[in-house]
Amino acid sequence: MNILYDERLDGALPKVDKAALLAEMRAALPDLEILHEAEDLRPYECDGLSAYRSTPMLVVLPEHVEQVQTLLRLCHRMQVPVVARGAGTGLSGGALPLEQGVLLVMARFKRILEVNPEGRYARVQPGVRNLAISLAAAPHGLYYAPDPSSQIACSIGGNVAENAGGVHCLKYGLTVHNLLKVDIITVDGERLTLGSDALDSPGFDLLALFTGSEGMLGVVVEVTVKLLPKPQVAKVLMASFDDVEKAGRAVGDIIAEGIIPGGLEMMDNLSIRAAEDFIHAGYPVDAAAILLCELDGVESDVHEDCELVDAVLRKAGATDVRLARDEDERARFWAGRKNAFPAVGRISPDYYCMDGTIPRRELPRVLNGIAELSEEHGLRVANVFHAGDGNMHPLILFDANVPGELERAEALGGKILELCVAVGGSITGEHGVGREKINQMCAQFNAEELTLFHAVKAAFDPQGLLNPGKNIPTLHRCAEFGAMHIHHGQLPFPELERF
Template sequence: MLDQFDIALDPMFPPVDRGRLISALSEVLPAGALVTKTEGMRVYESDGLAAYRGLPAVVALPRDTGEVRAVLRTCARLGVPVVARGAGTGLSGGALPSPGCVLLSLSRMSRILAIDPDARTARVQPGVRNLAISEAAAPYGLFYAPDPSSQLACSIGGNVAENAGGVHCLKYGLTVHNLQALEIMTLEGEGLTLGGEALDAPGFDLMALMTGSEGLLAVVTEVTVRLLPSPSHAQVMLAAFADVRQAGEAVAAIIAAGIIPAGLEMMDRLALTAAEEHTHAGYPTDAAAILLCELDGAEDDIAEELERVAAICEAAGAVQVRVARDESERQLFWAGRKGAFPAMGRLAPDYYCIDGTIPRRRLPDVLEAIGRLSEEHGLAVANVFHAGDGNLHPLILYDANEDGGIERAEALGGKILELCVAMGGTITGEHGVGREKINQMCAQFGSAEIETFFAIKAAFDPAGLLNPGKAIPTPARCVEHGAMHVHAGKAPFAHLDRF
């Protein structure tokens, strides 16, 4: 369990008297902008990774950029860590309060400032919900493409911090590909504009660097996103396989055929059975795996591509191929997929979601290997994931009330992530490193990269006070964790010096 910060392995700061901190913040903020009572702060003690918990010193709820600046300057002056938080739906403990921190919640900054349908942009405050942007854009025939499963609740500021993905990112890109401009604020309270109204900006691409930086570099105070015209038609196909391997092979074959589906999702038997019981989506529960392949565009093109996808799936051994008969069945197929995570509650009291990405062609091997690891560790694993971009979400089923339950689940999760790295992939495709995967970072990166990451952080945040102990492990932690930076048995550029 990594909710406990370790003075030997994590960046720590001299404690600041809580009363002094609260009075300093009270001086610069209006009444009602602070939560100081323990019961009020409970809401903020964890994000979507609820197993990790900790209380901040105080919660600040700024309503505008000026109040964000006031909080940051106060924390910079007193040497107090700051953990920024959006809607708290993150799955990696990125918004877990660190000891003695100010938890900076951006949830009150939730206004859509402007929609410009001609420029195809939306300018919004960081606390605006992801789905609210698409809803506001819909009257203009436009939408915001990145659609993480939590889009009903998650906020755009958090999406930027995590570089959130979703079902549609195979075709339409991640958050980073759909941003136009960011307003950010450094710990010292300096406001900077990254990106702009044009398609590029002079200088280094700091907007790309800022995206996915997990609150370690600066606080996002305003976001301008790009909007896309909504496709005129969309259709989904369900293909069922008697063998998980065949489903994996079909995924690679679809992409190899030059088809970029709007979504290409896979569920194995455990996942689809639970989802079917939960949602009654009409999934064939006797299948070993199903693929959901969504295509969008012109009606005739979709019909033609559906035929090609069907032929590819059948050639890979599909036992059943079905196109949704109408829009309501299409919605139902997706409702099953979206309900797969909550459906896990039918299988076990708790689940632990892993987020590795692998090259697509490794899917069959990795799924088999996960099956073996699952048996070795005596924990069931359900697979439901973004197959089109190789982003796995193995769900490890466990019981937190059992002695050592979470530790066993974490141990298996760690093995799966190391497997992803060994296969040429990554420990996190879209959920972020946060607190949760900080040890596995040592498996993916060597000390030279980690040193550079800290140098990048120091360029933005010299005091190191923004979200300390997250995303980037200290060298001491990597020594302690003992992981070596190894890909399939050999480090890249092994002959060159690594510091």
């Protein structure tokens, strides 16, 4: 799969004199590692969304905050765009570089500065891996809750930029809910602290505004995350269904019982079979859908909830409900789910991963809608998702070598996201907008809302030098893309009537 980067996006940016920039940079930052030869730049052409590629003009790898400040001041003075990059695991092209810009790689900021068990927080540099924080906190019985599937590789700075989620965010929240403070460098090189050690901070909530802003408002140089006590016990139930809609309804039934599971995940038959072939998780390959429901907390509580959820699932029409009998089986049940994406990669030359969210009650209708759209476009769709919080990851299977399939996959993806918006959901749950979904933002928001986004962006970065062409589309772009705006599902959506 290979969609070239859309040059129109940075058409408005000034041309940069690479030689002059390089000379100034070397003079101002003699110790900074700078990559500028073609072969050195290649590894940085894309992030986790390899469909979009672009060669950065320069790649810089600073090691000290002062270098980041000097670099940003220099780029600001010379009007050079800057794209920050963490571990490069993002799935929406948020760290896609610019040919006329500097790629600022924060991977060397790897130090854990403080783990404070009494204050229940950890203070870390942005390049620290998500999982490394939990490992450092483990001796104190604590952990960092958000757990994106890439947690072994992704960095906390990128998690902040994308407001990353994970399997457990229904109960424990997204990144934004697990932060105390973020230190940033602004476009003109100032260091600012957003948030505080206290629960609330006076003035406007710039910490929440910054979280998920996809590198458009500043560069993260330090993060203070909340740590939580590890649950005493965690149990997983796996329920099989002969019908996808029934599984969808069961999700609502569990929540309606007043239970908030640690994780509540759904997979359809295509995903089940792919995962089972790959991982041998013990999934029922004939089931139309399975639900995985994790319950965590203190022993007695978890035991009680397991019984209750078991009953709810059976009442909702589950053909079988199994409690993972030990830690091994529990780990295997999760391994199947967490490897569902690569598993699907084994049964199709290419796949396109969507990330829509919908109100939970719309699950059955949207699943039906996706099935119809899939048939219409002649492409298979594997459904894997965080059912509890309505965050869907439909995977569109296609072969880029078959003429027309790539275009059909893109068209189908667009239709699925429009369906999500039409039922009151959104075009991204946890992967971010990045470069990938920038057109769909025109469907999600109206002109007034986009104008407000641009005004907020200008408050931080008036010249638009930080990660231009991502996250927030220009009104011009939306006009070109066509009049597909649906205002939070309140305006008529022609497709919707059918489902």
